[in-house]
Amino acid sequence: MRMAVVVIPPLVLALSSALSACAETGADATAQTKEIAFAPDYQDAEAKMLDDAMLQVEVSMRGARDETDVEHYAQCVAAGHAQSKGFGFTRHLRTLVSKDAELWRADAVYLLSDSLPPGTKTIDAEVVAADCAENGIPMV
Numbered sequence: 827m828r829m830a831v832v833v834i835p836p837l838v839l840a841l842s843s844a845l846s847a848c849a850e851t852g853a854d855a856t857a858q859t860k861e862i863a864f865a866p867d868y869q870d871a872e873a874k875m876l877d878d879a880m881l882q883v884e885v886s887m888r889g890a891r892d893e894t895d896v897e898h899y900a901q902c903v904a905a906g907h908a909q910s911k912g913f914g915f916t917r918h919l920r921t922l923v924s925k926d927a928e929l930w931r932a933d934a935v936y937l938l939s940d941s942l943p944p945g946t947k948t949i950d951a952e953v954v955a956a957d958c959a960e961n962g963i964p965m966v
Contacts, residue, residue: 902958906965913938918947
């Protein structure tokens with residue numbers, strides 16, 4: 827049985843190593859840039875009760891990386907408002923997010939509850955509020 831030997835020219839090996847190093851450096855630089863570039867500017871926030879247990883939250887911010895940041899801001903406002911009204915939990919119903927130039931807006935609706943509500947999108951107001959306070963996100 828004969829074994830085939832493949833000889834890779836040194837130039838090909840060198841180019842392959844160089845490209846691999848560039849790709850890794852580029853990915854690291856992109857990740858670092860995204861982390862450094864996140865400078866949120868939390869602007870308006872309004873929370874209003876639609877009835878005894880339904881809360882509407884409207885927020886706006888600049889500097890969001892994507893819709894997740896503005897949704898999280900709305901969640902923080904909902905958690906803070908729930909606690910101020912004596913509720914321990916919320917259940918997320920819906921969030922509408924829009925972006926106009928660099929201004930992000932979210933309009934979210936939550937049900938407030940004394941005990942853990944059914945559903946998959948529940949929020950423990952105390953836990954979320956503590957996370958928001960730790961990360962400097964206003965709760966109104």
